[in-house]
Amino acid sequence: xxxxxxxxxxxxxxxxxxxxxxxxxxxxxxxxxxxxxxxxxxxxxxxxxxxxxxxxxxxxxxxxxxxxxxxxxxxxxxxxxxxxxxxxxxxxxxxxxxxxxxxxxxxxxxxxxxxxxxxxxxxxxxxxxxxxxxxxxxxxxxxxxxxxxxxxxxxxxxxxxxxxxxxxxxxxxxxxxxxxxxx
Numbered sequence: 755x756x757x758x759x760x761x762x763x764x765x766x767x768x769x770x771x772x773x774x775x776x777x778x779x780x781x782x783x784x785x786x787x788x789x790x791x792x793x794x795x796x797x798x799x800x801x802x803x804x805x806x807x808x809x810x811x812x813x814x815x816x817x818x819x820x821x822x823x824x825x826x827x828x829x830x831x832x833x834x835x836x837x838x839x840x841x842x843x844x845x846x847x848x849x850x851x852x853x854x855x856x857x858x859x860x861x862x863x864x865x866x867x868x869x870x871x872x873x874x875x876x877x878x879x880x881x882x883x884x885x886x887x888x889x890x891x892x893x894x895x896x897x898x899x900x901x902x903x904x905x906x907x908x909x910x911x912x913x914x915x916x917x918x919x920x921x922x923x924x925x926x927x928x929x930x931x932x933x934x935x936x937x
Contacts, residue, residue, distance in 0.1 A: 779926050779927050779930045780908055780910065780930045780933055781908075782908055783859065783908070783909045784908070784910045784911070785855050786911045787911070788911045788937075789912050790851070790911055790912060790936070792816065792851070794936060795818075795849065798822075798936055799823065801822065802818055803818075803819045803820050804818065804819045804889070807885055808885070810885065811862075811885070812861045813860075813861040814851065814852055817849065817851070817885070817886070818848070819848050819849075819886055820849070821844050822932055824843050824844070824845045824931050824932070825843055845917070845918045846889065846918045847915055847917055848869075848915070848916035849913055850865075850913060850915075851913050852913065853912065854912055855912055859909055863909070863914075864882065865882050866914050866916060868881060869882075869887075869890055869907075870902060871905060872902065872905075874890065876890065876900050890902065890904055903918055904916040904917055904918060905921045905922055905923075905925035906921070907929070908925075908929035910929075910933055915929050915932065915933070917929040
């Protein structure tokens with residue numbers, strides 16, 4: 755009996771730890787040496803909506819807006835709330851690629867902060883980088899004004915990922931769900 759019970763207990767412990775790990779949220783900035791490209795995201799199911807002209811985004815290699823079906827998504831996203839119904843787990847992302855992690859941090863952070871969170875700049879005139887700004891907004895403000903679609907961003911290796919959510923915490927969870935599928 756003990757010989758049968760011991761392997762079952764070990765499997766339950768390993769499975770429990772693996773499940774707990776898979777739900778962990780990444781840090782907002784994760785330094786890793788991997789160099790990613792849009793092809794890595796396409797392989798895991800990200801659909802590309804647009805490729806932006808990144809000429810005015812310092813040191814960036816390329817920028818894409820796309821969407822991905824997040825099977826772990828809750829329905830608390832900004833877009834879900836503004837539409838008043840289910841969006842089937844689809845989440846929007848903006849991905850900004852840089853030559854290295856250091857370039858992403860040094861050249862991209864202020865632009866990501868300007869485009870995300872409660873204080874996101876949602877007008878072309880005031881934005882630090884206005885390309886694609888229409889995809890960073892969602893409707894639903896009390897006076898009919900736009901709301902930020904991206905509650906936050908994550909820097910992971912050589913890219914910055916703007917993630918849908920109504921708060922930084924929710925956005926980082928959305929970023930984590932996508933990145934877990936990348937590695």
